[in-house]
Amino acid sequence: MKDLRLTVAAEMERARARTALLTDAVDETDLVRQHSTIMSPLVWDLAHVGNQEELWLVRDVGGREPVRRDIDELYDAFKHPRRDRPALPLLGPEDARAYVGQVRDKALDVLDHVRLDDRPLLNGGFAFGMIVQHEQQHDETMLATHQLRTGAPVLDAPAPPPARVPVDGEVLVPGGPFTMGTDTEPWALDNERPAHTVDVPAFLIDAAPVTNARYAEFIAAGGYDDPQWWSERGWAHRQEAGLTAPMHWQRDGDGWAYTRFGRTERVHPDEPVVHVCWFEAEAYAAWAGKRLPTEAEWEKAARHDPATGRSRRYPWGDEAPEPRHANLGQRHLAPAAVGAYPDGASPLGVHQLIGDVWEWTSSGFHGYPGFAVFPYAEYSQVFFGGDYKVLRGGSFGTDAAACRGTFRNWDHPIRRQIFSGFRCARDAV
Structure with a gap:
C-alpha cells in the first residue's frame, strides 16, 4: 500500500509539473487570452483541474470542507461552452495558482490518510488515477492551445x-x-x-x-x-x-x-x-x-x-x-x-x-x-x-x-x- 501511495503521489506531481510548465511559459496576458473560440483560456484549464481535484479527492474521497465552493459553476465544463468562458468572472492567474496549490496540499493529505481498498472508487487508487488522467488530458488540451497561439515561441x-x-x-x-x-x-x-x-x-x-x-x-x-x-x-x-x-x-x-x-x-x-x-x-x-x-x-x-x-x-x-x-x-x-x-x-x-x-x-x-x-x-x-x-x-x-x-x-x-x-x-x- 505504501508503494501505491508513493506511485500515486509521484504521478500527481508529474502532472502538476507539466501544468506549471504550460501555464508559466506565457505571460499573464496570454494566460487569460482566448487563443481560439474552440479552446478555453489557459487560466480556465488551470483552475478547472484544481476544481476537479477538489470535488473528487478533497470533498468526495476525503470528506473535507470545500476550499472554494463558490467557483464550482464557473469551472463546470457542461455549463459554459468554451467560447463563453472568457466572459466569466474567472480566477486571475495569481488566485488560480494559489487555489490549485491549496487543493493539492489537501489532496495529498487525503492520500496519506485514506484507505486505498476501501470502496470501488479507491481500489487501486482509482480516484487519484482518474484525477491524474484528467489533469494530463487538460495538459494536452493546453498544449493544443499553445499551438494555436501567435507570437514568439515559448515552449x-x-x-x-x-x-x-x-x-x-x-x-x-x-x-x-x-x-x-x-x-x-x-x-x-x-x-x-x-x-x-x-x-x-x-x-x-x-x-x-x-x-x-x-x-x-x-x-x-x-x-x-x-x-x-x-x-x-x-x-x-x-x-x-x-x-x-x-x-x-x-x-x-x-x-x-x-x-x-x-x-x-x-x-x-x-x-x-x-x-x-x-x-x-x-x-x-x-x-x-x-x-x-x-x-x-x-x-x-x-x-x-x-x-x-x-x-x-x-x-x-x-x-x-x-x-x-x-x-x-x-x-x-x-x-x-x-x-x-x-x-x-x-x-x-x-x-x-x-x-x-x-x-x-x-x-x-x-x-x-x-x-x-x-x-x-x-x-x-x-x-x-x-x-x-x-x-x-x-x-x-x-x-x-x-x-x-x-x-x-x-x-x-x-x-x-x-x-x-x-x-x-x-x-x-
Whole structure:
C-alpha cells in the first residue's frame, strides 16, 4: 500500500509539473487570452483541474470542507461552452495558482490518510488515477492551445528521433476473436470496460500512420477538389471550411511548410501527418483505395498477440511505455519519423500505434456490451451516440498515464486542432 501511495503521489506531481510548465511559459496576458473560440483560456484549464481535484479527492474521497465552493459553476465544463468562458468572472492567474496549490496540499493529505481498498472508487487508487488522467488530458488540451497561439515561441523540446528502420506497406491481421477492452487495468475508465470478445474478420492495416509525403500526394492529385473522394457531409464541410491542406500548412515554393509552436519550417516528409479532421482522413483513405480501420480493428492490431491469443496492454507487451517504445508525454513537440520506434511495434509488425498522433477510426463512440457508468455519467455516457468519432493511440502530447492499448478518445469529425492523424485499412481478399 505504501508503494501505491508513493506511485500515486509521484504521478500527481508529474502532472502538476507539466501544468506549471504550460501555464508559466506565457505571460499573464496570454494566460487569460482566448487563443481560439474552440479552446478555453489557459487560466480556465488551470483552475478547472484544481476544481476537479477538489470535488473528487478533497470533498468526495476525503470528506473535507470545500476550499472554494463558490467557483464550482464557473469551472463546470457542461455549463459554459468554451467560447463563453472568457466572459466569466474567472480566477486571475495569481488566485488560480494559489487555489490549485491549496487543493493539492489537501489532496495529498487525503492520500496519506485514506484507505486505498476501501470502496470501488479507491481500489487501486482509482480516484487519484482518474484525477491524474484528467489533469494530463487538460495538459494536452493546453498544449493544443499553445499551438494555436501567435507570437514568439515559448515552449522548447529536443527534436524527435529519426527513423531507425524502414517501415512501409500493409500488415495482415488474421481473422478471429480477440479480447477488446479491460477488466484488469486499475486506472481504466468506464468506457474501456468491460473486457469482451469481438470476432474480427481478417484485414490489412497500414504498418505506419500516413505520412506527410503521402498526404501531399493526395493534395497534388487534386484530392481536395474532387468530391468523389469525400462523403456528402465531408464535401459540404470541406467547402464550408475552405479546407485545402492540413491545419497549419502553408505553401512554400514547390512544397509545404508548417508552423508549430511559433516556429515555421518545411514539412518533414517522413513524419505522420497531423492536424487533419476525420473527413480529411476519410477522403484520403477513399483516394488510396482503402478505408479507415474500425475501432475493433485498431485495437486488435495494437493488442492481439497471435502466438498466445491474449491481448497485451500495449503493442510491445505489458510493461509501461519507455522512451524507446513511443513518442509520448510532450518529450518532443512533433511526431517522430515513421520507423523511429521499432521497439514499440506489435507482434505482427505494426508500428507507432501508441504516441505520435491520435488515429481516427471509422467508429462512432458508444459503450461496450455490459457498460456501467463509473463513477459519473458525464465522463462517457453523455457522449454516446452523438456526432463523435473514436480516436486511438495517443499523440506526442499525450502522457503515458492517459494512454494504453484500451484507451478511447473521441471528438467531432470536423475537429483538427487536436494532434490527430490516421492510418488506413482494407478488407483481406
